[in-house]
Amino acid sequence: MNTKQIALAVPFAAALLAVTATTPAVARTAPWNSDWHSAWAASPQAPTHTPWYANWSEQGFADQSVRQVVRVTAEGSEVRIRLSNAYGKTPLRLTGATVARSAGGAAVRQDTVRALRFRGAGGVTVPAGGELSSDPVALPVRAFEELTVTFFFQGPTGPATFHNVAMATSYRAAGDHRRDAAADAFTDQSRSWYYLAGVDVKNRDRGGDRGAVVTFGDSLTDGFGSTPGANGRYPDRLAERLAANGTARPVLNAGIGGNKVLTDSECFGESALSRFRRDALGRPDVRTVIVLEGTNDIVQPDVPADHCTAGSPRVSAEQIIAGHLRLIREAHARGVRIVGATIPPYRGFPAWNKPADDVRIAVNTWIRTGGAYDGVADFDRVLADGADPAGDSIKDEYVLEMDHLHLKDAGYKAMADAVDLNSL
CATH class of the missing domain: 2.60.120 (Jelly Rolls)
Incomplete structure (x- = not known):
């Protein structure tokens, strides 16, 4: 993707948003008034083997x-x-x-x-x-x-x-x-x-009806690379931040490693478009969703094909943006606030290449400036290595050396710290 194509991504998305603007952007649901709260969750997947x-x-x-x-x-x-x-x-x-x-x-x-x-x-x-x-x-x-x-x-x-x-x-x-x-x-x-x-837990104090936050995404939401058993995923750290801030809310992890916005995978679950209603909007107490999706749509077409990555077509920024817009419409139709997370850099990953990274940059530009999301969590900027002039790699103290794509505990904490709690 060249510079002109990147520049076109934002107006393209705006046009798509305008097409759907004939219906109200947010149709508020009735207040949630149950004493039951979602306290933990995991997104189900079909049985499969991964080597x-x-x-x-x-x-x-x-x-x-x-x-x-x-x-x-x-x-x-x-x-x-x-x-x-x-x-x-x-x-x-x-x-x-x-x-x-x-x-x-x-x-x-x-x-x-x-x-x-x-x-x-x-x-x-x-x-x-x-x-x-x-x-x-x-x-x-x-x-x-x-x-x-x-x-x-x-x-x-x-x-x-x-x-x-x-x-x-x-x-x-x-x-x-x-x-x-x-x-x-x-x-x-x-x-x-x-x-x-x-x-689920029963508690009559509903925290001012703040409701649950669902973190929806791929392996960076699942927490791949964090210390097993230490609860160091970014959703875990975000829940701790909210509690320390005096605004405690359940934070539910709806990540699936390898998940894509647009296409299903035998190993990595149904696409975000297919599973969003169940995994993100399916709980009655959800009030906010943070979406971090798109890395695998960009990366998987360039990795060696196997039963997990087969059926990963090369996609454009416009296609990924259109997928994000569908998620936004579905959340707003349920009266749920939705925050878009920018896609972190991944230079150093064996399949990295400039055309694919240009797609990531274009999607991130739209997330930041397109105005479709109710808020932005800029994970790209907080994780990017400031010493790298191109800004397309992750800081050494955050990234796993094995693939330069996934994070250590420190990287996931940085993600949680980057979320503006007011945006939730």
């Missing part, structure tokens, strides 16, 4: 317990969990489940173990393609506390709906160990989450 990130999704489970640790970002007196069989081809039979406070690793605090029930029953069948919540259980939890959810599957599940890049450890044991406090039986480990889509 660099082994998981249990394709084989599923049979006569096994799966123990998963998550950190909630809201407090409450009761808790419930959400199960997803979004990509199951057959009904999922869960024999039983428990929730407890974590005692580190696969261990839990014995006095906090609570059996989960589903419409009064200890087990439940989740239809293929379905999602459901457990009954509430009395278990007081604090914001930033780690909870452990243990599922027991007696019969074979078949391939499992899961979330690939958890940046946390899940555990597996043979047989029924859902009530075990000790970690001894949980000898197998995975860096993915399985069937667990969310944790």
